[in-house]
Amino acid sequence: MRHAGFTWHDGALLAQGLGVSLGLFAGTFLIGLVLGSGAAVVRHFRVPALSPILHAGLELLRNSPVLVQLFLVFFGIPALIHQPLAPLSAAGLTLSANTAAFVYFIAVAGLDAVGRDQVEAARTFGFTRMQVVRHILAPQAAAFAVAPLVGLAVNQLQVTSLVSVIGVMDLTKAGDILNLRTLRPFAVWTMVGALYFAAAKTLTLLGNRWERRLRAHAAPLEL
Amino acid sequence: MIAVEGVVKRFGAQTVLDGVSLAVAPGEVVTILGSSGSGKSTLIRCINGLERLDGGRITVDGLDVADPRQLAQARRLSATVFQLFNLYPHMTVLRNVTLAPEVVLKRPRAEVEAEAQALLASVGLAGKADAYPAQLSGGQRQRVGICRALAMNPRYLLLDEVTSALDPEMTAEVLAILGRLAGRQMGDGGTTMLFVTHEVEFARRISTRIVFLDQGRLIVDLPTARFFADDGGLAHPRIRQFLSKMAPSNTVAGAEVTV
Numbered sequence: 001m002r003h004a005g006f007t008w009h010d011g012a013l014l015a016q017g018l019g020v021s022l023g024l025f026a027g028t029f030l031i032g033l034v035l036g037s038g039a040a041v042v043r044h045f046r047v048p049a050l051s052p053i054l055h056a057g058l059e060l061l062r063n064s065p066v067l068v069q070l071f072l073v074f075f076g077i078p079a080l081i082h083q084p085l086a087p088l089s090a091a092g093l094t095l096s097a098n099t100a101a102f103v104y105f106i107a108v109a110g111l112d113a114v115g116r117d118q119v120e121a122a123r124t125f126g127f128t129r130m131q132v133v134r135h136i137l138a139p140q141a142a143a144f145a146v147a148p149l150v151g152l153a154v155n156q157l158q159v160t161s162l163v164s165v166i167g168v169m170d171l172t173k174a175g176d177i178l179n180l181r182t183l184r185p186f187a188v189w190t191m192v193g194a195l196y197f198a199a200a201k202t203l204t205l206l207g208n209r210w211e212r213r214l215r216a217h218a219a220p221l222e223l
Numbered sequence: 224m225i226a227v228e229g230v231v232k233r234f235g236a237q238t239v240l241d242g243v244s245l246a247v248a249p250g251e252v253v254t255i256l257g258s259s260g261s262g263k264s265t266l267i268r269c270i271n272g273l274e275r276l277d278g279g280r281i282t283v284d285g286l287d288v289a290d291p292r293q294l295a296q297a298r299r300l301s302a303t304v305f306q307l308f309n310l311y312p313h314m315t316v317l318r319n320v321t322l323a324p325e326v327v328l329k330r331p332r333a334e335v336e337a338e339a340q341a342l343l344a345s346v347g348l349a350g351k352a353d354a355y356p357a358q359l360s361g362g363q364r365q366r367v368g369i370c371r372a373l374a375m376n377p378r379y380l381l382l383d384e385v386t387s388a389l390d391p392e393m394t395a396e397v398l399a400i401l402g403r404l405a406g407r408q409m410g411d412g413g414t415t416m417l418f419v420t421h422e423v424e425f426a427r428r429i430s431t432r433i434v435f436l437d438q439g440r441l442i443v444d445l446p447t448a449r450f451f452a453d454d455g456g457l458a459h460p461r462i463r464q465f466l467s468k469m470a471p472s473n474t475v476a477g478a479e480v481t482v
Contacts (some may be wrong), residue, residue: 121309124271125323125375126298135322140313 006187010178017174018195024170025157028092032099032156033149039100040107041133054104061101067162070094074166091163099156106148110141143214150207154200161196171195224248224284225270225301225379225417231278232265232439239265241439242279249378252405252416254426254447257436258465263419264306266436267383270417271303283379299327301379302372306387308364310356316343316367317352320374328375335374342370346400362393369400373414380404382418398425405429423469427451437461 039054061069074090114137122132164173175192179185225247232240239262247253255263268274270281272294281288283297310319320339324330343352346366356364365385372380382401386394402425405416420426426433426447433450435443443456450456457463 115312117305117307117309118311120273121303121305122311122323124273124298124301124303125371126295126327127323128295131326135326136311143313 006182010182013174013178014171014191014195017169017171018199020169021157021160021171021196022199024088024091024095024163024168025153025160028095028160029099029153029156031096032101032103035096035100036103037107039104040111043104043108044111044133044137045129058101058104061098062105066094066098066159067165069098070162070166087163087167090166091160091168095156095160095163098159099152102152102156103149106145106152107141109148110143110145111137113144114140146207146211146214150204150211153203153207157200157203158196224282225415226282227266227270227279228281229279230266230269230276230281232262232269232274233277239439240269243436243439243441244279245434245441245444247379247415247417249415251431252418252429253432253434254418254420254430255434255436256420256423256426256462256465260438261436262439263436264383267303267381267417267419271301271381272298299375300377301381302375302377303381303383304365304368304372304385306384308356308361308368308388310364310367310371312356315353315355316348316359319356319367320370323371324374339370339374342373343367346370347396360393361389362396365389365393365397366400369397369404373404377414380414380416382416382420384419384421386420386422394422398422401425402429421469423466435459435462435465 036058039058042054043051045051070090073094074085074087077090078085118136119132122136123129127135160170161172164170164176167173171192175188179188182188225245227243227245230240230243231238241262243262243266245253245266255266257263265274269276270283270288272288276289283300286293286297286300288294288297311322314322317336317339320342321332321335324335324338325332340349340352343349346369348363348366348370351359351363351367356367359367365388368385385401386397389397401416401418404414406429418426418430430447433443433445433447433456434441435450435456443450443459443462445456448455450462457466
């Protein structure tokens, strides 16, 4: 077997993999954010039937390994519907739902953390419950939730590496291919790790800036 | 007219309001006196629909507050000022005042903001429009609370121990504003005030009528002068006892009432 050295083509392979990882992360995190927050609002209104069902489902998702969920979706759903599921679709579905579960519990805690007295005041001024959520609860819950959400985002970015096992061509899969060709695992996985680190660190910095901005309005300095 | 008819409110085994009846007509300034735990605040919370009644009926201009649709209408007629201010901490002072007129009454922002600025200026907060509640003193916060209520142009102003969380100096500044409001309203059919307070001397100066709650029962309902007459309210031993205990503090607020 020929031990090839690194070529410019390898850089393109890694860049492509990084693109897939970041795209998958951004897409699934956004969907998870919307679904998880939506579920938290459903719980806030104590919608009969829907609220407990969502809660139970999201609790299951939060308390089982992502890899197991990924296998269940990638191998389990095709077996049920007798239709193959593309790796990227399976990955997108799993990570969106999994993120939604974690966002849900963060959003619920955020909503619960807002003082009841303001809600009462708004109610006496004639705000509907939806208007209270929109103008009073959501902005403050977002400020409470932003720190745990940034933590979650960094974690979910790393978790995308799991999708390589079902054949998605993400950064980890690109590293795997590169490693098999060059047989230089230390160099390859150091590079891959550094790329994940750079992405996660950038995310943290952006998140911190967002947090400062949100908190500046939500909790100005106490006198 | 706010009409409270035989209202009963229980928290668990405890009966907080035990058949309370009270009518507040337009133009009146009615003060509810009574010791802590007598049900004063609960009565206000029943009128603005924050508590569900266990008996009796409350209507605001004929709208039954037990009915969700009618309550939504009734809430546009009254506005509440709270003991602990209950401001929205994530919004500026100006936004605190303009939010409800804009969102609930659907009034144009520019118009509401101009009114709010004028209201804030009238209570000495012209320079604080862009501050956040946490950057204000207690007295300033409560003045914002009053502006927030007045911005709704309410027919009825409900004031729930609005100075109880303030020190004497701040109490005086808030009472001065309320005194001015009450004075302006007396007789012209403007904002009617229902007032829960411990400031007896102040209540005496601005109220047209005083009612006394004792352990969930409304035991006296008299015009102010009669309430403080020896053969009126003072003839009642429970009220005499209450007022004697209030004596050390009933001259606290040197608020000027300019009618």
